Amino acid sequence: MPYLSNYRRLINRIDNVLRLPPIDRILLPLTDAAEDIKDNFGFVVLSDGSTGPFYSCLGDTLEWLRQNAHHSIGESPSEIARGLDGIDLPRSALALGAFNALSQYLLKRAGFDPTTAGKPDDADQPEGLVGIVGFFRPLVERYLARGTEVIVIEQQPERVPPDLGLELFTTPQALARCDTVLCTASTLINNSIESIVQAAGNPAKIHLIGPSASGLPDLLFDLGIRSSGGVIIDRPRDLERAIAQGDSWGDCGRKYQLTRESYPGLDSLLRTACREAV
Numbered sequence: 623m624p625y626l627s628n629y630r631r632l633i634n635r636i637d638n639v640l641r642l643p644p645i646d647r648i649l650l651p652l653t654d655a656a657e658d659i660k661d662n663f664g665f666v667v668l669s670d671g672s673t674g675p676f677y678s679c680l681g682d683t684l685e686w687l688r689q690n691a692h693h694s695i696g697e698s699p700s701e702i703a704r705g706l707d708g709i710d711l712p713r714s715a716l717a718l719g720a721f722n723a724l725s726q727y728l729l730k731r732a733g734f735d736p737t738t739a740g741k742p743d744d745a746d747q748p749e750g751l752v753g754i755v756g757f758f759r760p761l762v763e764r765y766l767a768r769g770t771e772v773i774v775i776e777q778q779p780e781r782v783p784p785d786l787g788l789e790l791f792t793t794p795q796a797l798a799r800c801d802t803v804l805c806t807a808s809t810l811i812n813n814s815i816e817s818i819v820q821a822a823g824n825p826a827k828i829h830l831i832g833p834s835a836s837g838l839p840d841l842l843f844d845l846g847i848r849s850s851g852g853v854i855i856d857r858p859r860d861l862e863r864a865i866a867q868g869d870s871w872g873d874c875g876r877k878y879q880l881t882r883e884s885y886p887g888l889d890s891l892l893r894t895a896c897r898e899a900v
Contacts, residue, residue, distance in 0.1 A: 625816050628841050630704060632888065633721070637700045639892050640731070642724050643669040645699055648691040648716070649861065651678060652868045663833055664691075665861065666719035668699060672730060673855035673875075674722025675833035676715050677808045686712035699724040708813020715811050722836040726854065729838075732894040734886060735854075741879035742829070742849050750801030755794065755818055756808050757782045758832070773800065777812075794821035802827050807834030819845050829879070838891075843882045851879040 636642070646669040651662035664678040664687060678684050690712075694702050699720040706717035729736060752765055757776040765772050766786070773789040773796055776782055782790050789796075794817060797803050803822050807830055809815040819825045825846030830839075836852030843850070853875040855861055861874040886894075 625841060625845070626707065626813060628844070629706065629721075632838065632841060633700050633703055633724075635888065636724065636728060636892070637698075639896060640728065642699055642727060643672065644696050645669075645694050645702065645720065645723070647862070648687070648694060648719075649865045650684065650687055650691065651865060664715070664719060665855070665865070666694075666699065666702070666716070666723040667858050667862075668723050668727055670727065671855075671858045672723050672727035673858050673861065674699070674719040674724070674726060675836055675853060675855070676719030676722065677806070677811060677832070677834045678715060680715060680808060680811055681711045683712040683715045687716060691716060694720070699727075706811070706813075708811070711811060714813075718807075718811050718834060718837070721838075722834070722852070725837040728891055728895055729854075732886075732891040734891060734894075736852065736878040736880050736885070737854060737876045739878065739880055739884035741851075742881055748802035748804070751799060753797045753800035753803045753822075754806075755797070755803065756806030756832075758806055759783075761804065761831075762786065762788070775818075794818050797822040800827065803829070805830050806832045808832075810834065810837075815842075816845070819847070831879075838888060839880055839885060840888045843885070849879050849881045851877065853877050 647667045649665040662678050663675045666674040702720035703717050706714045708714055751771050753773050755775045757774050775791050775794050777792055779790055779792055805818055805828055809818055822828055826848050828847045830842055830847055830850040833853045835850050839850035855875040857874045861871050864871040
């Protein structure tokens with residue numbers, strides 16, 4: 623599993639250079655998304671406010687988190703992040719949230735604001751056949767309204783309403799005929815990202831999207847992926863209130879989409895972060 627091996631090496635590099643703030647709290651959505659097939663997210667919040675979102679609807683993730691997430695409070699986010707294995711989905715979801723949180727801490731410590739880096743036009747306005755990996759209804763409906771031809775890859779086909787009339791697949795082979803691929807970051811939780819890259823044929827047509835993609839994108843760019851998005855949570859206390867009340871949390875943060883050209887890279891971030899610490 624090259625991706626996971628490289629992922630753990632990347633965490634070790636950060637751990638050897640920076641003293642990371644501990645996990646302060648873990649925010650979970652009020653309702654069980656599996657019951658009404660909605661998309662919900664949890665959040666790992668560090669003691670300095672750095673926040674890592676993660677998709678919480680795979681398998682029994684929410685049920686497990688409600689029983690076990692509190693055990694991670696006070697732990698180093700790097701230690702929890704190492705739990706990502708793509709097999710134990712609840713633990714992997716929490717691990718991705720921890721990785722996203724420590725990534726946001728490093729970006730902030732290095733003074734790099736990814737929202738100022740711009741984003742590729744083809745991520746927002748793709749042409750030709752668009753493949754969407756992981757059903758995300760608002761995104762699908764947006765493209766259908768534009769008249770864009772869309773196919774969906776979804777391992778849980780029951781999540782896709784039949785009234786949308788979509789061409790639906792449970793395996794990624796159909797991505798080879800797509801001109802653009804928009805891939806939700808749940809593929810990082812179940813470790814299917816490498817199979818997506820292989821099936822697509824040309825990884826440069828893949829954009830990783832969604833809050834769960836808020837981690838350092840070095841390994842994704844190494845795979846050849848065109849861009850990787852995420853969200854910076856600027857107001858973690860407002861986020862906590864929104865989650866507790868079941869309200870929308872979108873206004874608590876700022877979205878971004880990075881490319882290899884607009885991203886300084888781990889080495890540069892670590893050098894800058896260390897200088898700032900002196």
